[in-house]
Amino acid sequence: MVIKVVIGSKNGKSLQQELNEDQSAALYGKKIGEKFSGNEIGFDGYEFEITGGSDSSGTPMRRDVDQTGKKRILAIEGTGLKKKGHGQKQRKTVCGNTVYEKISQVNIKVTKEGSKPLGPEEPAAEEGNAQAPAEEKKE
Numbered sequence: 433m434v435i436k437v438v439i440g441s442k443n444g445k446s447l448q449q450e451l452n453e454d455q456s457a458a459l460y461g462k463k464i465g466e467k468f469s470g471n472e473i474g475f476d477g478y479e480f481e482i483t484g485g486s487d488s489s490g491t492p493m494r495r496d497v498d499q500t501g502k503k504r505i506l507a508i509e510g511t512g513l514k515k516k517g518h519g520q521k522q523r524k525t526v527c528g529n530t531v532y533e534k535i536s537q538v539n540i541k542v543t544k545e546g547s548k549p550l551g552p553e554e555p556a557a558e559e560g561n562a563q564a565p566a567e568e569k570k571e
Contacts, residue, residue: 433488433533435459437473439480439550440541447550459538464495464529467543477546482531484511485538491527493535499528 435456439447451459451473458472462482470478485493487502492512497503504525507513512526531538542550 433536435531435535436537438537438539440483440539441550442542442545459531460533462531464493470546475546475550477544477548478542478550479544480540481543483539483541485527485531485535487527487534488536491525493529493531494526495529497526497528498530500530500532501534502527 433456434453435451437449437451439449441447455473459468459482462468464482464484467479467481470476470480473480484495487493491502494505494511496510497505502525504523506521507524508519508521509515513522513524516522527535
């Protein structure tokens, strides 16, 4: 299955990238908080850390659930939970902290920069084409 990766950089900007089957398979088995080389997913020279994600139904991954698949937990606060009141516990369905086949989105952050910039390169604006007047009609 294809995984969408959301990459958060140190300058506060993020980038979304879809990985192909081979690149997605490189992430299977990795856990939240684990660091890996960017060469595995096509970003040479970078190093990333997994910070979270969600499965195909939108269920969030949670760091303290050590498994693959979904689980209903009794929680007070944390990922995937809206606080109802002080000290109240809620039953909530979450995914485990390990990336597996049904995970559709993985959030990662940059821990080591590579030589090339992450995002698409912006074309340099040419002075003549930026504000060229429209052609007039000749009769």
